[in-house]
Amino acid sequence: MADFNKVLTPGDIKQGLVNTVIEIPEGSSLKVEWDRKRAVFMLDRVEPAIFAKPCNYGFIPQTLDEDGDELDTLVITKEPLPTGIWLEGRILGVLNFEDDGEMDHKIIIVPADDRNEGDVLQTIDDLSDQWKKQVEYHFNHYKDLKKPGTTKVLGWGNIADAKGIITSCIERYNSTEG
Numbered sequence: 001m002a003d004f005n006k007v008l009t010p011g012d013i014k015q016g017l018v019n020t021v022i023e024i025p026e027g028s029s030l031k032v033e034w035d036r037k038r039a040v041f042m043l044d045r046v047e048p049a050i051f052a053k054p055c056n057y058g059f060i061p062q063t064l065d066e067d068g069d070e071l072d073t074l075v076i077t078k079e080p081l082p083t084g085i086w087l088e089g090r091i092l093g094v095l096n097f098e099d100d101g102e103m104d105h106k107i108i109i110v111p112a113d114d115r116n117e118g119d120v121l122q123t124i125d126d127l128s129d130q131w132k133k134q135v136e137y138h139f140n141h142y143k144d145l146k147k148p149g150t151t152k153v154l155g156w157g158n159i160a161d162a163k164g165i166i167t168s169c170i171e172r173y174n175s176t177e178g
Helices: 129-141 159-177
Strands: 017-024 030-035 040-046 056-060 071-075 086-099 106-111 151-157
Touching: 017 030, 017 071, 017 106, 071 086, 071 159, 086 129, 086 159, 106 159, 129 151, 151 159
Parallel strands: 071 106
Antiparallel strands: 017 056, 017 086, 030 040, 056 071, 086 106, 086 151
């Protein structure tokens, strides 16, 4: 397996494109994480089935968010994507999220080339209110059985907000790793 932080760049942020690596397929209750030090995926824990991921979950290589991990992505597709694949995604916006007092942003993306849906999703505003409510509920409550009250959704941001966060996370990675 390749070290994604060595073989992939974050993407063309100015053009609204990111590279993302899938950690957890939509519908899975297995909390798989990229282990940056060993350059492999690991099973961190098994979540209760009621907290299965509402969409594909991944990360942007060569980034570090304020929580010390790669910047997370929520990848919207019609089918679950398997752990370990990477794709170029188009940025729609960001979910501002706090976990144990640290910012843990989630960049919302779709595949850059979606011929099935005709690239219908262009911004965060194109997502249904119901989808947003489900994602908010998931992230507000997925740790309730173990550590209640430690997660908080702080709202949604647009493409410009997401690009700013990605740029900051690239700078943090470069200052830490370089």
